[in-house]
Amino acid sequence: MIPPPVTDQREKTSSRFLIDGRRALRGVVEVSGSKNAALGAMAAALLTAEDCYIENVPDIGDVRFMSDVLRSLGAQVEWAAPGVLRINAARLHDFAPPSDLVSNLRGSFLVMGALLGRSGQAACAPPGGDVIGQRPIDVHLKGFEMLGARVWREEEKFVAEARELRGARIFLDYPSVLGTQNLVLAAVRARGRTTIINAACEPEVSALAEMLNRMGARIRGAGTHTIEVEGVDELRGAVHRNIPDRIEAGTFAIAAAITGGEVEVRGLRPDHLCSLVQKLREAGVQVEEGESWLRVRGERPLRAITVQALPYPGLATDLQAPMAALLTQAEGVSYVHERVFDNRLLYVAELRKMGAEVVTTGTTTAIITGPTPLLGTRVRALDVRAGAALILAGLVAHGRTEITDIYHVDRGYERIDEKLNALGAHVERVD
Numbered sequence: 001m002i003p004p005p006v007t008d009q010r011e012k013t014s015s016r017f018l019i020d021g022r023r024a025l026r027g028v029v030e031v032s033g034s035k036n037a038a039l040g041a042m043a044a045a046l047l048t049a050e051d052c053y054i055e056n057v058p059d060i061g062d063v064r065f066m067s068d069v070l071r072s073l074g075a076q077v078e079w080a081a082p083g084v085l086r087i088n089a090a091r092l093h094d095f096a097p098p099s100d101l102v103s104n105l106r107g108s109f110l111v112m113g114a115l116l117g118r119s120g121q122a123a124c125a126p127p128g129g130d131v132i133g134q135r136p137i138d139v140h141l142k143g144f145e146m147l148g149a150r151v152w153r154e155e156e157k158f159v160a161e162a163r164e165l166r167g168a169r170i171f172l173d174y175p176s177v178l179g180t181q182n183l184v185l186a187a188v189r190a191r192g193r194t195t196i197i198n199a200a201c202e203p204e205v206s207a208l209a210e211m212l213n214r215m216g217a218r219i220r221g222a223g224t225h226t227i228e229v230e231g232v233d234e235l236r237g238a239v240h241r242n243i244p245d246r247i248e249a250g251t252f253a254i255a256a257a258i259t260g261g262e263v264e265v266r267g268l269r270p271d272h273l274c275s276l277v278q279k280l281r282e283a284g285v286q287v288e289e290g291e292s293w294l295r296v297r298g299e300r301p302l303r304a305i306t307v308q309a310l311p312y313p314g315l316a317t318d319l320q321a322p323m324a325a326l327l328t329q330a331e332g333v334s335y336v337h338e339r340v341f342d343n344r345l346l347y348v349a350e351l352r353k354m355g356a357e358v359v360t361t362g363t364t365t366a367i368i369t370g371p372t373p374l375l376g377t378r379v380r381a382l383d384v385r386a387g388a389a390l391i392l393a394g395l396v397a398h399g400r401t402e403i404t405d406i407y408h409v410d411r412g413y414e415r416i417d418e419k420l421n422a423l424g425a426h427v428e429r430v431d
């Protein structure tokens with residue numbers, strides 16, 4: 001079964017959600033596989049001519065976009081079973097994916113590292129992705145150069161070429177998640193040892209290392225700020241299980257909290273959500289924790305808190321907007337600081353249209369006074385997590401909320417409307 005083609009422009013602009021709010025969510029919800037870890041695993045499959053099977057892959061927009069990118073290089077990508085992606089990159093015929101495919105998602109840039117590792121040449125336009133601030137790729141490019149590649153710009157594309165990659169000691173100016181992953185993807189085939197210092201330690205980086213090690217790579221230290229990679233001559237096919245999506249899990253936990261409901265979020269890794277759990281508790285939300293689940297009860301009143309989005313294990317920037325939606329319902333003045341991206345508060349204007357009392361100072365701090373009753377109105381999903389925040393706001397709003405441009409949400413959340421409705425929400429998709 002081949003994933004359907006890239007969402008066309010008409011579909012992109014016309015889909016919307018209609019949400020009738022003020023229903024407390026109750027029940028059990030199962031978390032899907034991680035969006036961002038799936039993209040890393042898909043790129044890793046380019047490093048071998050053998051079959052790779054990736055289990056627990058969500059059927060979401062970004063996975064389809066990434067499938068299109070890999071296919072454009074000559075890889076076969078298909079659903080071998082529901083949730084299981086088979087990728088075979090035996091016959092790659094290109095090392096430069098078309099820019100219009102690359103521009104659909106940020107994760108597409110991971111093909112640079114993988115193709116450099118596989119064949120010593122790669123060319124890729126600057127990747128697309130959410131508009132959440134400047135998103136340079138200097139960390140990736142400098143790292144490729146330190147591994148011995150020549151990197152230059154040719155029209156809109158970055159080109160990297162190396163007769164042989166050589167292991168190196170690389171300090172990252174910033175612990176970029178995709179930057180770290182890209183360098184690991186290239187370094188696994190370099191001659192000798194690569195040490196990445198100030199590496200990102202997000203679970204998606206550890207998951208990529210786990211898949212690559214299964215393929216025969218020798219990577220140690222993933223999940224810490226120092227990663228060591230011993231280059232190997234060849235990688236083989238592997239079966240890899242994708243990690244649960246910590247951001248989707250967090251979004252459902254917040255949905256329970258904001259609606260004053262009680263939801264068991266299953267199939268997650270609580271150790272990936274420590275910071276969120278602590279902040280929810282601080283705000284007065286009851287959270288019980290099991291081996292692979294969280295039970296979340298949204299008590300009232302909620303208390304105002306201060307939240308900072310930071311690199312892992314700090315609170316994920318991808319949960320910053322959802323947390324802000326929750327804090328519109330907390331008593332007092334909450335502060336939300338975005339410390340990863342420089343412009344990720346654009347959703348605030350949309351929350352305000354619903355009656356939220358939020359002001360921003362600069363582009364990285366939001367000050368929220370609550371609780372304010374939210375009123376359903378027409379708002380726009382500006383990116384995947386901003387869209388999630390508006391859904392959360394819609395769930396607690398009086399009347400009907402209409403969210404446009406939900407293709408952003410569909411890029412990152414698998415059947416979010418169906419999952420919420422199974423918990424008692426009323427979310428209608430209108431195409």
Ligand code: EPU
Pocket residue numbers: 035036039106107130133134135136137138139140174175176177178179200202204317318340341342384385412
């Ligand atoms: N940065 C640099 N130079 C670089 C790369 C990044 O200065 O070369 C800076 C950025 O400007 C930003 C910060 O580093 O201020 C963090 O960016 P990072 O590179 O870590 O983010 P990313 O790798 O582009 C991934 C996720 C994002 C997630 C961030 C942070 C994927 C496909 N994307 O992006 O996910 O927010 O890490 O955890 O893995 C999302 O899923 O909604 C999403 C945006």
